[in-house]
Amino acid sequence: MSLLEARNIKKVYKTRFGGTSVEALNNVSFTVEKGEYVAIMGESGSGKTTLLNIIAALDKATDGSVILDGMDLSKVKDRDIAKFRRDNLGYVFQEFNLLDTFSLEDNIYLPLVLAGRKPAEMQERLKKIAEPLGIANILKKYPYEVSGGQKQRAAVARALITDPKVILADEPTGALDSKSSDELLALFKQVNQMGQTILMVTHSTKAASNASRVLFIKDGAIFHQIYKADASDRQMYQKISDTLTLLAQGGDK
Amino acid sequence: MKAGFYPKMAVSGMRKNGRLYVPFIITSILMVAMFYILHFLSFSGVMRGMPGAGTATDMMVFGVYVMTLFSAIFLFYTHSTLIKGRKKEFGLYSILGMNKRNIGKILFWETAIMWVVSAALGLVAGIGLSKLAELGFTKLIAVPTKYTFSVSGSSAVSSILVFAVIFFLIYLNTIRQIRFANPTQLIRSGRAGEKPPKANYVVGILGLLFLGSGYFIALKIEQPLSALRWFFVAVIFVIIGTYLTLMAGSVILCRILQKNKKYYYKTEHFVSVSTMAYRMKRNGAGLASICILLTAVLVMLSSTAALYTGSDECLDTRYPNEVGAFACKYGYDESLPLQAARFDDLINSVAAEHGAVIQNNCTFSEYSISGYYENNRLQVTLNSMTDMAFIDYDRVAQIMFIDAEVYNSVFGHDVTVGPGEALVGTAKNIEIGDELTIGDVTFNVTGRFDDTVTEIDPVADGAASPTVFVIVNDSESVAKEFIKYKDYNGEPMLAWFWNCRFDTGLDADGQIALASDLSAKLKEELKGKGFSNYYSESHEAERGDFVGTFGGLFFLGILLSIIFLVSCVMIIYYKQVSEGFEDQSRFGIMQKVGMTKDEIRKSINSQMFTVFMIPVVFAGIHLLVVLPIVNKLLMLFALFNFPRLLLCAAICLCLCGLFYGLIYKATSGAYYKIVA
Numbered sequence: 001m002s003l004l005e006a007r008n009i010k011k012v013y014k015t016r017f018g019g020t021s022v023e024a025l026n027n028v029s030f031t032v033e034k035g036e037y038v039a040i041m042g043e044s045g046s047g048k049t050t051l052l053n054i055i056a057a058l059d060k061a062t063d064g065s066v067i068l069d070g071m072d073l074s075k076v077k078d079r080d081i082a083k084f085r086r087d088n089l090g091y092v093f094q095e096f097n098l099l100d101t102f103s104l105e106d107n108i109y110l111p112l113v114l115a116g117r118k119p120a121e122m123q124e125r126l127k128k129i130a131e132p133l134g135i136a137n138i139l140k141k142y143p144y145e146v147s148g149g150q151k152q153r154a155a156v157a158r159a160l161i162t163d164p165k166v167i168l169a170d171e172p173t174g175a176l177d178s179k180s181s182d183e184l185l186a187l188f189k190q191v192n193q194m195g196q197t198i199l200m201v202t203h204s205t206k207a208a209s210n211a212s213r214v215l216f217i218k219d220g221a222i223f224h225q226i227y228k229a230d231a232s233d234r235q236m237y238q239k240i241s242d243t244l245t246l247l248a249q250g251g252d253k
Numbered sequence: 254m255k256a257g258f259y260p261k262m263a264v265s266g267m268r269k270n271g272r273l274y275v276p277f278i279i280t281s282i283l284m285v286a287m288f289y290i291l292h293f294l295s296f297s298g299v300m301r302g303m304p305g306a307g308t309a310t311d312m313m314v315f316g317v318y319v320m321t322l323f324s325a326i327f328l329f330y331t332h333s334t335l336i337k338g339r340k341k342e343f344g345l346y347s348i349l350g351m352n353k354r355n356i357g358k359i360l361f362w363e364t365a366i367m368w369v370v371s372a373a374l375g376l377v378a379g380i381g382l383s384k385l386a387e388l389g390f391t392k393l394i395a396v397p398t399k400y401t402f403s404v405s406g407s408s409a410v411s412s413i414l415v416f417a418v419i420f421f422l423i424y425l426n427t428i429r430q431i432r433f434a435n436p437t438q439l440i441r442s443g444r445a446g447e448k449p450p451k452a453n454y455v456v457g458i459l460g461l462l463f464l465g466s467g468y469f470i471a472l473k474i475e476q477p478l479s480a481l482r483w484f485f486v487a488v489i490f491v492i493i494g495t496y497l498t499l500m501a502g503s504v505i506l507c508r509i510l511q512k513n514k515k516y517y518y519k520t521e522h523f524v525s526v527s528t529m530a531y532r533m534k535r536n537g538a539g540l541a542s543i544c545i546l547l548t549a550v551l552v553m554l555s556s557t558a559a560l561y562t563g564s565d566e567c568l569d570t571r572y573p574n575e576v577g578a579f580a581c582k583y584g585y586d587e588s589l590p591l592q593a594a595r596f597d598d599l600i601n602s603v604a605a606e607h608g609a610v611i612q613n614n615c616t617f618s619e620y621s622i623s624g625y626y627e628n629n630r631l632q633v634t635l636n637s638m639t640d641m642a643f644i645d646y647d648r649v650a651q652i653m654f655i656d657a658e659v660y661n662s663v664f665g666h667d668v669t670v671g672p673g674e675a676l677v678g679t680a681k682n683i684e685i686g687d688e689l690t691i692g693d694v695t696f697n698v699t700g701r702f703d704d705t706v707t708e709i710d711p712v713a714d715g716a717a718s719p720t721v722f723v724i725v726n727d728s729e730s731v732a733k734e735f736i737k738y739k740d741y742n743g744e745p746m747l748a749w750f751w752n753c754r755f756d757t758g759l760d761a762d763g764q765i766a767l768a769s770d771l772s773a774k775l776k777e778e779l780k781g782k783g784f785s786n787y788y789s790e791s792h793e794a795e796r797g798d799f800v801g802t803f804g805g806l807f808f809l810g811i812l813l814s815i816i817f818l819v820s821c822v823m824i825i826y827y828k829q830v831s832e833g834f835e836d837q838s839r840f841g842i843m844q845k846v847g848m849t850k851d852e853i854r855k856s857i858n859s860q861m862f863t864v865f866m867i868p869v870v871f872a873g874i875h876l877l878v879v880l881p882i883v884n885k886l887l888m889l890f891a892l893f894n895f896p897r898l899l900l901c902a903a904i905c906l907c908l909c910g911l912f913y914g915l916i917y918k919a920t921s922g923a924y925y926k927i928v929a
Contacts, residue, residue, distance in 0.1 A: 058845060079849060086847025097842040101531040106523075111847050113523045119514040158846070 001070065002031035003197055004055070004166055009064035011050050011220075024050045025061070026220040032166070032199055037192040039211035040201045041240070043247075047220045048201045049170055055199065056089055056168050057081050069165055086111045090159025094171035096151045098143040104154040105139040111162050125161050133157050133187065149180025156187060160196070167191075169200040173207050185210045205244065209237040218247055259355075263362035266342070272830060273335050278367055280331065280823040284324040285375020285412050287816045290383055291317045293408040294809070315485050319492065323545065325419045326496070327824070330538040332423045334831055336430055343431055353432060360427050368420040372413045379412070380404055382816065452508040453501045460497025467491035468878050475885075484882060491875060495544055499867065500537030504530055520852060524843065525860035532832065539828045540868050546821045547872035548879075550814040550909055555876070555902035556883045557803070557810030562901070563892050564803040571799075571891040572792040573711050574613055575764045577754035578771055580779065580787035584745035585620075585736050590729070593618045595778065596751055603774055607767045609757035616753040617663045619722075620654040620732035622746055624691070626683065626719075650683070651720045652691055653750070654728040655709070664708050670699065672726045678702040678709070681719035689723070694734050696723070712891050748785075761793040768794060803890075818909070822916050829920040833927030840928050857928070865917050869910055876902060 011025040024047045032038050042048045053059035055066050057073050066073040068088060076084050085091075098107045105126070112122045130136040133153045138146055146154075152172060159167050169188070173181035181204070189210055192198050200211065208214045210233060216224040224243055228236045267274045295313030343356050467490030470483055507530030511517045517526060560567070580596070582589070597616065604611050625648045657670040670676055675696035677685055680703065689696045702724075706713050709722055725731050738746040757764055768791035775787050840853050848856075880902060884895050892898075 079851065082844065082847050082849035082852070091845060093845070097845060099527075099839055099842055101527045101839070106527065109518065110523070110843070113518050114520055114846075114848055114852065116520060117518075119518045122518065 003034040003036075003069055004032040004199070005067040006030050006051075006055065007065050007067070009051065009054060009066070010062045011047070011054065011059070012062045023220055025054075028064070028217070028220070028222055030215060030222060030225075032197060034197055035192070035195050037188070037198045037210070037212045038200070039208040039214045040199070040217060041203060041205075041208050041214055041244070042217035042223075043203065046217045048203075048217050051217070052168055052170050052199070052201045055166075056091055057085055083115075086114055086162060088165045090162060090164035090167040092152070092155050092159050092167060092169040092172045094174035096143070096148070096155045096175070098151055098155060098158075100143050103140055103142055104135065104146065104150075107143070107154060108139075108158045108161055111158065115162070122161075126157070129157050129160050132190065133160075134183075147180070148176050149183055152176060152180065152184055153187065156184070156191075160191065166197045166199055169198065169202075171202055171204075172200065173202065173204055181207070205237055205240045208240050209233045214240055214243075216243055216247060223247060259358045260362045260366070262359045263366055266339070266359065267363060267366070270335075270339060273338060274367075276823055276827045276830065277328075277331055277335055278370055280820065280827060281324075281328055281367065281371035281416070282375045282378055283816065283820045283823060284320075284328065285371050285416055286379035286382060287813075287820060288317070288320055288324065288415065289376055289379030289408055289412045290813070290816065291320055292411050293379075293383070293405045296405075296408060296411075311481060315488070319488065321415055321419075323492075323542065324416075325422065326538065327542045328419055329423055329426065331827060333426060333430065336427050338831075338834070340431075356431060357428055360431070361424060364420050364424040364427070368417060371420075372416055375416075376409050376412060383812065452505045454505060456497055456501035457505045460494050460500075460502050462494070463490045464494030464498055467494050471878050471882060474882055491878075492545055495871060495875075496538065496541040499541040499544070499871070500533065503533040503537055503540075503867070507533065521855060521859055524848075524856040525863070528836070528839070529860060529863065532835070536828060536832070536864070539824050540864065543821050543824055544868035544871040544875070546817045546824075547868055547909060547913070548875040550817045550821075551872060551876045551902065551905050552879055552883060553810040554814050554905040554909075555880075555898060556887060557807040558905065559894070559898040559901040560803045560887060560890055560892055561807035563894055563897050564799045566894060566897075567803070567891040568792065568796055568799045570711055570893060572754075572790065572795055574615065574754035574792070575756045575759070576768050576771065576789065576791045577752075578775065578787070578789035579753070580751040580775065580784055581748055582782070582784045583748045584783075585732055585747055585749070589618070589749050592782075593751060596753065599774055599778055600753060600755070600771070603767065603771050604757065607757070607759065607763060607770065609759050609763070609767060612756040612758060614753075614755040615663055616751075616755070617655065617659045618749060618751045620728050620735075621651055621748045621750055622654075622691070622735050622738070623649060623651045626650045649718050651718065653709075653720060653722045654731050655722060655724050656728045657724050657726055659728075660724045664705075668700075668724065670724055670726050673697060674699045674726065676700045676702060676724035677721060678706040678724075679719055679721040680706050680710075680713035683719055683721065685721075691723075692735060692738065694731065696725070712888075764791045765794045767791070818912065821913070822920075825916055826920045826923065829924040830927065833924040836924075836928050853928075857925070861917070861921055861924075865914075869913060872909075873906060876906065 007029055009025050009028040011023070013022045013024055015021070028047075028051060040048050040051065050059065054061045055068075055073075057066075057076070061074070073084075098104070099110070102110065108126060109122050112125070126139070130139060133156060135150060135153050135157060138150055138154075143151055143154075152175075156167075156172075159169075172188075173184055176184060185207055188198055188200070192212075198211075200207065202208055209228075212228045214226050214228075214236075215222055224247075226236075226239050226243060231239065291313060295310055295317055346356055346359075347353070467487045470487040470490065474483055474487070507526050510522070510526050511530065516522055578596075578600070600611070600616070657668055657676070660666055660676075661668060668676060673696060675689055675698055677689060677698050678701060679685075685698060685701070687698055689698050702722075706722060710720060713720055732747055732749075735747045736745065740746050757767060759767060768789050771789040775789060779787055840848075843853060844850070880898065884898055887893075887898060
């Protein structure tokens with residue numbers, strides 16, 4: 001059984017007075033296997049962030065269902081949804097979304113504190129991931145004191161520390177310079193090799209070329225997908241570029 | 254550029270940020286109103302003619318200074334948060350081609366407009382409020398207020414000028430904030446996130462020191478009148494201490510809590526402690542302001558309420574009998590005993606004329622001499638009383654010599670005092686040894702009657718300087734020893750007092766008529782006899798005066814309290830709204846990271862409750878410390894009832910707490926609305 005399954009997801013936005021309605025997602029279905037590293041690509045406004053938000057239970061689908069590890073997200077009660085999210089999902093945002101009132105350490109602890117874990121256990125967990133993420137010596141600093149790349153690594157640590165089933169990343173390299181982007185992508189790859197499932201939304205070809213599979217979304221529907229298999233990053237990059245060109249030209253597959 | 258461009262930009266800029274600017278302007282309007290009313294009360298002489306007017310005016314003048322300082326601090330702080338929110342806008346202006354001079358001009362117009370609006374509306378509010386309150390109050394409690402509020406030009410001008418200075422400082426500070434930043438910095442500053450405050454132990458400890466020494470001085474004060482200067486020092490210390498403590502101390506407290514991992518890493522504490530640590534530095538100022546205002550309200554309300562509700566009691570203490578009379582002559586002459594007898598005849602004849610039956614007669618004469626006492630021993634050195642400039646009023650005592658025979662017959666005692674012996678009584682805490690030396694006369698002290706000294710002088714407890722009653726064998730021969738002492742004008746220091754008070758059995762009008770008749774007769778009798786002072790008084794004639802005076806004070810207390818509380822409301826509202834905007838994105842992030850709405854609500858509540866309680870708790874402590882002094886001040890008004898003051902204070906605390914709670918509830922609605 002797949003770890004994550006999206007079935008016929010539909011999302012329709014209505015204007016406030018119910019006049020015109022806009023279809024953001026139309027019948028999107030796909031599955032993610034455990035340990036996979038999937039990238040979702042598409043142009044701005046193609047509906048990829050909406051899709052990710054629905055999977056993260058931050059937004060509700062108009063129709064269809066998301067099943068994570070055999071659990072139907074639409075069946076989770078409203079008041080349990082936050083708990084479900086922090087126990088099962090790790091989220092990495094484009095804008096980091098670190099709280100400036102917390103030190104990096106406390107930012108990373110936030111989901112664990114919300115889950116009521118003991119300080120000793122939290123420290124233990126952080127110790128394991130801080131070194132590989134390269135943030136061990138900046139934990140006491142505050143977000144305003146560190147660079148964007150460091151912030152994003154702290155955000156990754158926050159996502160990883162709960163041992164989530166899936167990490168959802170929304171344009172994680174979007175606010176980073178190229179060097180920090182490369183470092184983050186290397187990190188994702190490394191985390192993925194340790195068995196962590198990652199679902200990433202991006203419109204950076206370079207970011208997507210790291211993934212083991214790339215889904216293309218156009219006008220609210222899955223348009224195409226390519227597997228990396230044994231291809232190198234460079235080959236994958238080429239494949240993705242070709243597909244994007246095709247997409248842009250509006251041609252059929 | 255077109256004329257009127259900058260003012261127009263300024264207006265539109267403020268309008269766009271109305272949610273922040275409107276409360277700010279309303280707050281400064283209230284500050285101007287408050288300043289105007291206080292200034293008016295202290296400098297226009299409306300308070301003149303009140304008992305203790307000097308003290309009350311001193312306090313008011315002091316209040317004006319405190320008020321000015323307070324307004325400056327508060328407006329300064331709130332305005333800098335206001336500008337912080339607009340830096341992005343200014344950054345955009347400079348990218349669009351404005352230089353710093355242009356932006357400076359816009360800011361200048363903004364500040365100028367705010368000043369004009371606040372000063373104008375503040376004066377209208379100040380004048381209107383005082384008029385309205387006066388009218389309403391006279392109607393409501395039917396108290397004949399003695400103070401009518403007219404419009405005072407000088408107070409208006411002072412208000413305008415003082416706030417001109419404050420706003421100019423604000424303008425300079427804003428320029429400073431904008432000047433040292435380039436456009437990109439300005440644009441980013443909104444997002445950059447503020448430095449989390451460092452726990453500043455030095456400032457925190459300094460705050461506690463100020464607070465502690467303020468309390469210490471306040472508690473040490475025995476004589477509120479002579480130590481008025483110390484009292485003001487204490488108030489200033491407590492205000493500074495409150496500000497420093499709330500601004501730095503609270504950050505330190507949060508940091509300490511954060512160090513305690515077991516406490517800190519709990520869902521209900523984690524977010525609130527860190528958020529509080531983060532914003533205390535700024536909001537500490539707001540909280541301290543609320544606390545100071547609340548304390549002022551509590552002190553004003555409880556003291557004036559105690560006076561007003563206890564005015565009958567004061568009246569009875571001050572005038573224990575229906576009618577009283579008094580005469581005083583400096584120096585000594587042989588005719589004085591004879592004069593006392595003539596007074597007796599005079600009283601009897603006036604009483605008979607009015608058909609009064611004299612009861613509870615308490616008439617006696619005494620010799621008085623004033624001097625320094627030192628080393629807690631009453632060793633009066635009279636010749637040091639030569640230079641008025643160097644008199645230390647704390648050490649001046651008035652000695653009253655009364656014949657043992659008189660003491661026995663008038664107050665119903667049975668004491669025997671031999672020559673060279675003395676019975677001593679005083680309401681003040683003066684240590685007197687076995688011997689009492691006054692000038693070069695020494696008495697053997699054979700006993701004390703401190704507990705019953707109010708028989709002789711009903712307001713002895715409240716007297717500003719200590720009075721010591723000395724019962725001697727023969728006061729006249731003792732007095733003769735002091736004839737030689739002269740004051741710096743060459744006038745004799747020895748004085749002869751005649752005191753008289755009695756009940757008449759007449760109705761109120763009869764008492765008043767008798768007293769005024771007595772007054773006329775006294776005048777006739779003492780014409781050309783060299784008496785420096787004489788009068789007669791009646792319990793009933795003073796009643797209206799007492800109720801009027803105390804009612805007036807109560808009215809002032811309520812008026813000022815209302816204005817202070819409204820300022821409190823504005824500060825709280827301001828705090829809630831600006832915090833709401835700050836927290837908006839924060840709580841968004843928390844929700845994304847997995848915080849439930851319930852948890853968010855809980856954390857908001859715990860945070861709000863703590864922040865809500867801080868000023869009330871502090872104000873309560875301040876009140877407790879200041880109550881003994883208030884009690885001593887009330888003694889000057891002849892109110893000797895500490896339990897009543899305590900009760901009034903407790904009721905006021907409850908009422909203010911309730912009011913404050915309601916306001917908080919209402920304004921936190923505004924906060925929730927923004928956050929949710």
